[in-house]
Amino acid sequence: MMNEQKSKSLWSHAWDSLISDKLTVLSMIIVVAYSLIAVTSALGLIAGDWSQEVGPSYAAPSSDYIFGLDIFGRSVFAKTIKGTEVAMSVGLVTGILTVIIGVFLGALAGYFGGKVDEVIVWFYTTFSSIPSIMLLVGICFIVGKGILAVYLSLGLTSWVSLCRLIRGEFIRHKDREYVQAATAIGGGDYRKIFKHILPNVLHIVIINFSLQFQVAIKSEVILSYLGLGVQGVPSWGTMINDAKLELARGNWWQLAAATAAMMIVVLAFNILGDSLRDALDPKLKGK
Amino acid sequence: MRFPSLLLFLLASSLLFTSCTKKTDEKGKTLYLAVSSQVKGMDPIYANDRYSGNEVARVYEGLLQYDYFRRPYTLAPNLAEAMPTVSEDGLTYTFKVLKGVVFQDDAAFPEGKGRELTAEDFVYSIKRLADPKLQGLGWWLLDGKIKGLNEWRNKYAELPKTDYEEEVEGLKALDRYTLQFKLSKPFPQFLYSLAMPFTYAVAREVVEKYGDEFLNHPVGTGPFAIRDGVFKQTKKIYYVKNPTFREKLYPCEGSEEFKEKGFLKDCGKKLPLVDRLEVNIIEENQPRWLNFEKGRVDFVAVPKDNFDSVIPDAKNLGNDYKEKKIELLISPALDITYIAFNHDLALFKNNKKLRRAMSLAYDIDEANKKFNNNQAIRAQSIVPPGIAGYMESYKSPYRGRGRKEDIEKAKKLLAEAGFPEGKGLPVITYDCPNNTVSRHQGEYFQLQMAKIGINVKVIQNPWPELQKKITTRNVMTYGIAWSADYPDAENFLQLIYGPNRAPGANGSGYDNPEFNKLFKVASVMQDGPERTALYEKMNRMAAEEVPWIFLVHRQSFVVKHGWLKNYISTDFEAGISQYFDVDKKLKKETLKKL
Numbered sequence: 078m079m080n081e082q083k084s085k086s087l088w089s090h091a092w093d094s095l096i097s098d099k100l101t102v103l104s105m106i107i108v109v110a111y112s113l114i115a116v117t118s119a120l121g122l123i124a125g126d127w128s129q130e131v132g133p134s135y136a137a138p139s140s141d142y143i144f145g146l147d148i149f150g151r152s153v154f155a156k157t158i159k160g161t162e163v164a165m166s167v168g169l170v171t172g173i174l175t176v177i178i179g180v181f182l183g184a185l186a187g188y189f190g191g192k193v194d195e196v197i198v199w200f201y202t203t204f205s206s207i208p209s210i211m212l213l214v215g216i217c218f219i220v221g222k223g224i225l226a227v228y229l230s231l232g233l234t235s236w237v238s239l240c241r242l243i244r245g246e247f248i249r250h251k252d253r254e255y256v257q258a259a260t261a262i263g264g265g266d267y268r269k270i271f272k273h274i275l276p277n278v279l280h281i282v283i284i285n286f287s288l289q290f291q292v293a294i295k296s297e298v299i300l301s302y303l304g305l306g307v308q309g310v311p312s313w314g315t316m317i318n319d320a321k322l323e324l325a326r327g328n329w330w331q332l333a334a335a336t337a338a339m340m341i342v343v344l345a346f347n348i349l350g351d352s353l354r355d356a357l358d359p360k361l362k363g364k
Numbered sequence: 365m366r367f368p369s370l371l372l373f374l375l376a377s378s379l380l381f382t383s384c385t386k387k388t389d390e391k392g393k394t395l396y397l398a399v400s401s402q403v404k405g406m407d408p409i410y411a412n413d414r415y416s417g418n419e420v421a422r423v424y425e426g427l428l429q430y431d432y433f434r435r436p437y438t439l440a441p442n443l444a445e446a447m448p449t450v451s452e453d454g455l456t457y458t459f460k461v462l463k464g465v466v467f468q469d470d471a472a473f474p475e476g477k478g479r480e481l482t483a484e485d486f487v488y489s490i491k492r493l494a495d496p497k498l499q500g501l502g503w504w505l506l507d508g509k510i511k512g513l514n515e516w517r518n519k520y521a522e523l524p525k526t527d528y529e530e531e532v533e534g535l536k537a538l539d540r541y542t543l544q545f546k547l548s549k550p551f552p553q554f555l556y557s558l559a560m561p562f563t564y565a566v567a568r569e570v571v572e573k574y575g576d577e578f579l580n581h582p583v584g585t586g587p588f589a590i591r592d593g594v595f596k597q598t599k600k601i602y603y604v605k606n607p608t609f610r611e612k613l614y615p616c617e618g619s620e621e622f623k624e625k626g627f628l629k630d631c632g633k634k635l636p637l638v639d640r641l642e643v644n645i646i647e648e649n650q651p652r653w654l655n656f657e658k659g660r661v662d663f664v665a666v667p668k669d670n671f672d673s674v675i676p677d678a679k680n681l682g683n684d685y686k687e688k689k690i691e692l693l694i695s696p697a698l699d700i701t702y703i704a705f706n707h708d709l710a711l712f713k714n715n716k717k718l719r720r721a722m723s724l725a726y727d728i729d730e731a732n733k734k735f736n737n738n739q740a741i742r743a744q745s746i747v748p749p750g751i752a753g754y755m756e757s758y759k760s761p762y763r764g765r766g767r768k769e770d771i772e773k774a775k776k777l778l779a780e781a782g783f784p785e786g787k788g789l790p791v792i793t794y795d796c797p798n799n800t801v802s803r804h805q806g807e808y809f810q811l812q813m814a815k816i817g818i819n820v821k822v823i824q825n826p827w828p829e830l831q832k833k834i835t836t837r838n839v840m841t842y843g844i845a846w847s848a849d850y851p852d853a854e855n856f857l858q859l860i861y862g863p864n865r866a867p868g869a870n871g872s873g874y875d876n877p878e879f880n881k882l883f884k885v886a887s888v889m890q891d892g893p894e895r896t897a898l899y900e901k902m903n904r905m906a907a908e909e910v911p912w913i914f915l916v917h918r919q920s921f922v923v924k925h926g927w928l929k930n931y932i933s934t935d936f937e938a939g940i941s942q943y944f945d946v947d948k949k950l951k952k953e954t955l956k957k958l
Contacts, residue, residue, distance in 0.1 A: 128810075222823060304798050308824070322800050323669070325673075
């Protein structure tokens with residue numbers, strides 16, 4: 078009996094190449110760990126008591142208070158964890174919003190071309206010419222400050238680059254043989270877009286998502302630092318903002334905790350994004 | 365990826381900033397001042413906060429001013445020749461306006477030459493404050509006090525255009541230089557109001573030329589003029605010496621304490637003493653402080669986080685600061701910080717018990733430690749120490765100090781108010797300005813209220829935005845401070861006088877008929893033991909009614925560089941920069957050491 082040699086799919090190829098690199102694996106572990114922390118914190122299992130006073134104001138890091146305490150004697154460690162929840166949720170929601178808007182508009186523009194394309198291209202060019210920080214501030218004023226404003230403002234301002242990429246890919250793919258074949262057997266536009274072409278450009282979405290994730294985290298920190306971000310919940314940005322005053326007293330721990338937490342996850346996402354691109358983009362293979 | 369480039373831009377601009385201010389060999393003298401808040405604009409009738417008022421007063425002037433070198437605070441003529449003559453019934457005030465005073469040169473005048481100031485300008489400027497179309501923020505000051513002015517205001521509230529030609533009985537220019545006020549009732553604080561930026565003289569031509577943009581085109585008679593003639597709403601405001609400023613001389617008389625300290629040795633010099641002003645708007649404490657330490661700002665209030673290192677024993681400067689010839693000035697401030705309730709909301713309006721509970725739950729001692737280095741005085745009620753009406757030994761029964769009994773009492777009151785353990789209460793929002801210390805104060809309030817089960821949400825706003833929210837009643841609670849406009853308890857009590865509600869000074873909208881009645885009586889009384897007794901009664905009433913959560917009366921800790929001369933801490937800062945001087949030689953030497 079002949080042994081069936083199963084050919085490997087793109088995805089399992091990609092998986093193999095991802096786990097063969099130690100740094101990538103480490104990054105994945107970090108991202109998973111952060112996600113777990115965020116989820117357990119969101120469920121209230123950890124850091125739910127971050128607002129409790131646990132010791133004297135500005136106690137230095139010690140065995141009792143692992144990352145030290147802030148002005149109100151709250152644990153900087155708990156605040157960092159709560160900040161992780163905020164950061165990861167912002168990354169996730171923004172990423173999803175970006176994907177939905179970017180893919181939808183990009184697919185429409187690329188696939189239909191003509192007037193539809195013109196309108197969408199005009200729209201995103203105009204949109205991207207507005208300085209994004211101004212747009213963020215504007216949105217904050219409309220929906221009010223808070224996590225919703227952060228989700229919306231970041232999600233609504235960062236879809237343009239993905240939209241451009243998807244549009245380009247759709248233009249390339251729409252005249253390929255497999256699409257023509259789909260047309261020949263009577264496939265409609267909807268079917269061709271979502272069943273045929275989209276799976277073939279999905280790798281771009283994934284790469285973009287992972288890169289977008291860390292940009293969103295950084296942006297959230299900047300917004301919160303400026304006082305435009307989340308309100309009433311700790312965020313790495315507000316922790317760094319606190320540090321402006323604390324450094325005058327020589328209290329470095331809140332700054333250190335927040336920046337370290339941010340640096341690790343942003344670096345991990347960057348490495349992961351790079352590896353994903355290497356693994357998923359056939360054009361880059363072997364380079 | 366636009367944020368990194370924004371950061372780069374900020375970095376680059378801060379580098380530019382350092383390279384610009386390093387110049388020390390410029391001609392003439394320049395003052396470098398730091399202001400901690402954004403400035404709304406340069407129109408006197410909208411200058412209802414201290415920061416805008418101070419900027420307005422560099423360019424504009426009023427009939428009267430506070431004598432910079434006298435304590436207790438005393439009024440002195442400025443654009444008036446002398447103090448007014450007052451009729452026997454105390455209702456008619458006649459001023460002689462100084463002759464030969466000219467407005468700064470501006471394109472609004474014929475051939476660009478500033479014309480002479482006349483009594484008519486004051487009539488116009490004060491009518492402007494009352495103009496219903498303009499909604500001047502200082503109207504509360506004169507509301508119901510000048511004969512015929514309220515009628516004039518009400519009449520034009522209905523009509524499409526305000527007619528400034530129509531005469532008002534109580535506000536007349538008898539001739540070119542004679543100005544007469546007729547009051548509709550005695551108003552002992554009337555003269556103080558003529559030293560406030562709200563009533564400063566503007567020129568009609570300028571207002572009419574620039575229209576809405578007048579806010580950014582200040583043209584006054586004052587010692588300084590804004591550079592290039594336009595206020596650009598930026599973080600730096602430049603002024604130059606007004607070349608057509610009148611012969612105003614540095615005073616030769618003053619209180620003994622200032623004579624002894626040599627503050628009067630510039631006697632007889634022509635004001636202003638410096639050629640330029642550079643006002644830096646720096647909202648955050650640390651950048652402001654670092655700029656001071658580097659010598660880029662001449663004086664600054666000591667930020668709370670640097671307090672221990674700058675003033676180790678809470679009285680004297682640390683040695684390394686003394687060596688740099690830095691000097692410390694400590695003085696009590698005529699002010700109060702507070703958290704106001706919005707009394708438009710039924711939640712607070714009809715619920716004295718809730719307000720009392722919240723006040724009791726707020727631990728003022730801990731707040732004093734955290735935010736005022738334990739140097740402020742706990743406020744028992746609304747009137748600060750230093751003026752009649754303050755009661756030294758009075759203790760408010762609703763002043764929380766973090767003691768166990770305070771919390772228990774607060775919980776009990778909260779239950780009686782209908783919200784046992786906070787159940788049934790909505791989330792209470794707290795609005796505050798946009799800087800780290802204000803946010804911490806908000807978070808502190810949040811933590812204090814959590815102790816009795818009340819949920820508070822902190823919202824930060826830019827300063828002009830916060831003020832707008834308060835005047836449009838778009839807040840639940842907010843944290844703010846009030847500094848005296850004039851040294852009289854009336855100026856504090858009027859903050860909770862019902863008819864003064866926003867856009868007047870009563871931002872919280874507190875309205876209590878009983879209090880209003882007392883206020884009405886006291887506000888027309890001359891200074892004396894009877895009035896003081898009434899003030900005290902109202903002050904006690906305020907403490908028991910808890911219209912706000914009273915926090916502290918602050919102490920000001922200001923440090924200045926040795927090269928800045930003639931600086932005195934005062935509660936009334938309008939116009940004082942004309943007396944400042946800079947010792948350039950000392951500055952050059954000191955800068956090397958910084």
